[in-house]
Amino acid sequence: MSKEHDRGMTIIVKTVTRLTVGLIFLYGIYIILHGHLTPGGGFAGGVIVALSFINVDLAFGGKVSDRIFSKGSTSVIEALGGVMFLALALLGLQWGGFFDNFLHPDGEPGMLISAGIIPLENIAISLKVGAGLFAIFLTLITLQKFESEKK
């Protein structure tokens, strides 16, 4: 069989991961988008999304999500999230101040599209946190490989 089957955990873990990881990912997205209505928000959702990738990495022994995200691209996504958050803050200067919630009168409270820039900020934070956590994970795991090769 291919090399992928040698790496990672047992077939049971792999199967369960295959079945659940999509749900975990979707749950993370849900938490991010409903941050202004229900418990959760950009931070918790971002970590959940990152954990879904980490889950794949752990079960299939790395390299699988490496194909989608390299270490470099995660830090780029993270910086993009940061720039987006800062840009939202600076856009407020146009309307009245740093971090002015300039969109909030639109939308009915309690609906998905409401609360002005809060959902946008949630998305920015989730990008930053999710990518950041995954970058930390990848860095710590890749170096481990590098070290064992040395020995």
Add this chain to the structure above:
Amino acid sequence: MITASTIPLFVALPLAGAFLTVLLKRIKGIPDTFGVMVTIGTFVMSVFAVIQLEIGQRIICNIGNWGGFQEVLGKIVGIQLVVDGLTAFMLVVVNLIAFLVAVYSVNYMTRYTEKWQFYSLFLLMLAGMNGVLITGDMFNLFVFVEIASIASYALVAFGTGKRELEASFKYAVMGSIASLLILLGVILLYSNTGTLNMADMTRILAGRDHPALLYFVFALFLAGFGLKAALVPFHAWLPDAHPSAPAPISAMLSGVLIKALGVYVIARVFYNLFGFPHEVSLILMTLGAISMGVGALVALRQWDLKRLLAYSSISQVGFIMLGLGIGTPLAILGALFHLFNHSMFKSLLFLDSGAIEYAAHTRDLKEMGGLAKKMPITNGSTIIGAMSLAGIPPFAGFWSKLIIIVAAVQASHMKLAAWAVLMSIVTIAYVLKAVRFAFLGELKKQFANITEVPAFMRVSLIILALVCLFGGLLLIPDLRNGFLGQAVEVLTRVSGV
């Protein structure tokens, strides 16, 4: 020029610089350019802030446009940023050093890999320090202290050798515990006063007797911020962390980080928030005197140039704390002026030690010797910085030490004054030792073909040397009122001394 809506730029500019450095790291020269441009920008803004402020005036920025609710509730619901005389003074010190260090690093950091990470962390550290200086909110202060601290842990480990990693681990563990103590103190204050805004807290605390809880908060803040300032019982991280960091970062750590996160916050919290109670005055004077002695005496025994300078920093922070502890207007003036001078000459000396390391590849005083002929600019600037540190007239360091000692005599703390004079003499001794072994004497064979350092490094050294040389001019009444005077006024106004 500086209005309420431009104050956030002190933080937003370095942050944007750091994020964009990471995004555009592939393009050659981008990190250096961003580093230098951003620090020029914040430095110019801080100078404008000093020029624009009148004595006793402050500029307040309400973040998120929540200022209007102040009238409704009588309380502040959002976060406020405040720039007053003391803040403006500290902003000038921090951003001037940051600018010179950024210029210096263009050449120096070519010795290390991954320059973009250096500039990104450097800008984050600057953003953290500026954030600490301009914030008017207790919890926000904690958040920015953490940004600056984590960036500095990483920068200490930048060389990723054994020493660097170990020093960084020690520093990171002690620093995180200090941060937790600070956070605990902030929570207790919140629980007692029901607000996080510093001005509100001052109003609430001033109107009644101090409850016993507040003394626990004093202890927590003294331990937490005292650790960031490397006061003596909490100084263990500094002599390892400063020598391990790359020279520009040693200059930043010793020159401004321990002052922005430690000394400034202690002054701000104990003078403005708590109204400078008598017990704190005693504790600050005691800790200051002990730091002065321990730092100076241990520095005398060091043979590693950067380690010697690190212990000297502990000793000089002791001088500043002594001035703050005495608490008369003259003593505060001396303390703040010494803070300014120490930032300048200690950064200069660390950059000089970096220049020597860059050219001669050693930090051990026993291996050096005779470098004066080969490196005239480094030699000249080191001597100016060292004389300022030793307190030789007419260099700037002399005047600030003189003011502190005179203030101690005036406040009839004769023993402290005598102790300060004694420690100044010890300072002269270790400074002479460093200069003698590094620059004078026979030129060793292995240094036959070393050259002076590259252009960018020279520029920084020359500018800092000039500041040390003419720093005493800041005491001329016109200049003093505009710069140091407005900072002193902030601290004396509320304490009512």
Add this chain to the structure above:
Amino acid sequence: MDAYLPYVLCLVLFCIGIYAVISKRNIIKIIIGVIIAEYAVNLFLILVAYKAGGRSPIFSRTQEILPEAMVDPLPHALVLTSIVIGLATTAFLIALAVRLYGKYGTFDISRMRELRG
């Protein structure tokens, strides 16, 4: 005393964390100490915020909830921030631990003697 008992228990937890940082030689145990102290401080914030018989600070479209009945929401926001800061510190400490292990082949800090003297 009963009104302060939760605070005191929380402080015990904090002291356990500090004790581990001061007395342990193993890097992982020191990191664990820092994590436990962080937990204790976060718990303290939430304890300070609790209002007897209060409700969680979230409005609902199907249920009438009085704003006066809610617990103090401000410390909740502060804890969210402090949890993230804790995660950042922990991640950084773990990275340092991994590198130190690579250099020395042990997690015992008393065997790392580069800086003494």
Add this chain to the structure above:
Amino acid sequence: MIELYVLIGLMIAGSLIAIEVKNLLSAVVAVGVVGLGLSIIFLILKAPDVALTQIVVEIAAVVLLIRATLNRDIAMKYCGNRPFGAIMGILFTGFVFVIALITFKDGLNLFGAPLMTVSQFYPLNAIEGTGATNVVSAIILDYRAYDTLGEATVLFTAVVGVLTVMRSPGKKKEEDLQDSK
């Protein structure tokens, strides 16, 4: 509130196990249990946002701890206390503890009765002012969004810091430097 005391007691027991047990893997698992207990306490104390975040972060931290450090053979070896470490630790923590016991009674609000001078504003005005029904979200992303910018920056700093620490080598070699000059 008996369940609160039981849970805190469980956390204290768990953390004692975590710092004293000889096997490091058990120690990390015990920390995981402590974090889980903390998350349930947050739920009991009506802080669902915090509970969700806590449990998620808990998982991330434990995964990082186990994956990055503990799958090495020698790592499992236990090393004891520092000389005098235990005595110093007990003295210090005892000192903090006694001072806290004395001072808590004068100044700290009673458990279950927060002061709420400023914070009563947020539930009353969150929907009108920001449009968010989750008051905690309204605070972290609007009233105190600047804090959240700082928080995101802390994590960003940690990521760059981890990249910095993990890179190897840190310094260029001398001969490379000669070439570039």
